[in-house]
Amino acid sequence: MFTPHPAWVCAVSLLLSVSAPLSARQLSSITGCVQDSTRAAIPGAAVILTGSDGAGRFQTRADDKGCFNLSGLRSGKYRLQIFAEAFSAYEADIALEDPIRLEDIVLEIHPIQAExxxxxxxxxxxxxxxxxxxxxxxxxxxxxxxxxxxxxxxxxxxxxxxxxxxxxxxxxxxxxxxxxxxxxxxxxxxxxxxxxxxxxxxxxxxxxxxxxxxxxxxxxxxxxxxxxxxxxxxxxxxxxxxxxxxxxx
Incomplete structure (x- = not known):
């Protein structure tokens, strides 16, 4: 019966303990809340995150408190866009490495247009x-x-x-x-x-x-x-x- 050398067991255990946190750190998240100029929440706002280097496209909607969470993101450069009916669109470029908690995002009321x-x-x-x-x-x-x-x-x-x-x-x-x-x-x-x-x-x-x-x-x-x-x-x-x-x- 083959018995692994104790040094091998220690090396494998060390590799597993190091690689798991490293792979976990590769994924990050972006959270934030969407408000109007009176600081009232804007529930249901569409939040779209697009990777500039092929990192994919993610989207979600703000909850009842106007807050959102995009998780499972790889490090890289992204374009954040937020849309809500009757409000002007919000756009920002984000360089993501670690989890980001954005400041409250304020949307301005869109000028009334006769469609x-x-x-x-x-x-x-x-x-x-x-x-x-x-x-x-x-x-x-x-x-x-x-x-x-x-x-x-x-x-x-x-x-x-x-x-x-x-x-x-x-x-x-x-x-x-x-x-x-x-x-x-x-x-x-x-x-x-x-x-x-x-x-x-x-x-x-x-x-x-x-x-x-x-x-x-x-x-x-x-x-x-x-x-x-x-x-x-x-x-x-x-x-x-x-x-x-x-x-x-």
């Missing part, structure tokens, strides 16, 4: 005059979020559930207000793009060519047919501004 919506009535109409529940994501909000896909933009809209099978590139479908995936009509520049059966795969739809997204929740069958049972998502692509060019060879 004009086409989808809800098929005509231009101010969003605050409509009877439907409407959300508009304009180009400035898309650029501020640094989000790369349309499906990730829609994840932050209330009443929508975005489901993806597997990793990036897997089939990505949208559910509105608990309905089926084929109950939401998807339009691009006014053209229906739902696949046969009513579903639409958002897997390969980038955000960099989208100027505006309009989301209308609730039945819209009177205007758009029976496949708009739970809502409509319409995406408008960017328009070129330079005159057309011709190249002859």
């Amino acid at each position: 004009v919506v086409v989808t809800a009535t098929r005509n231009l109409a101010p969003a605050n005059t409509l009877g439907s529940s409407v959300d508009v994501i304009d180009r400035s909000r898309i650029e501020a979020s640094h989000i790369q896909t349309a499906s990730d933009l829609l994840r932050n809209i209330g009443g929508l559930a975005v489901v993806r099978t597997g990793n990036a590139g897997g089939i990505t479908t949208l559910f509105t207000r608990g309905g089926n995936s084929d109950d939401t009509k998807i339009l691009v520049d006014g053209i229906p793009v739902n696949q046969p059966g009513g579903t639409y795969d958002f897997a390969y739809l980038p955000a960099d060519n989208i100027s505006t997204i309009e989301v209308v929740r609730g039945p819209q069958s009177a205007l758009f047919g029976s496949d708009a049972l739970t809502g409509i998502v319409q995406m408008f692509t960017t328009r070129g501004t330079a005159p057309p060019s011709r190249i002859f060879t």
Whole structure:
């Protein structure tokens, strides 16, 4: 029977006792609280942390006290973004090595803007005059979020559930207000793009060519047919501004 040398046993024990704390120290966390200018908590604020060196993308929401916790983070450089309805977005660059407890983050009230919506009535109409529940994501909000896909933009809209099978590139479908995936009509520049059966795969739809997204929740069958049972998502692509060019060879 083989009996390990006592020196080997000591060496292995020492290696295990050292390697465990080292691996634990590789992961860190960021905590903080989100408030308005009156120091009142902003519950439900969306918190997004994006690694600048391929460290991944993490997101969560502030709790009832406006506080959040992102854990399991590797050391590196990150971009922190916080969004809340009616407030201006917050952005900051963070170099993470050890756990960080941020000072209270104060969001400023966003200037009131009159959003004009086409989808809800098929005509231009101010969003605050409509009877439907409407959300508009304009180009400035898309650029501020640094989000790369349309499906990730829609994840932050209330009443929508975005489901993806597997990793990036897997089939990505949208559910509105608990309905089926084929109950939401998807339009691009006014053209229906739902696949046969009513579903639409958002897997390969980038955000960099989208100027505006309009989301209308609730039945819209009177205007758009029976496949708009739970809502409509319409995406408008960017328009070129330079005159057309011709190249002859």
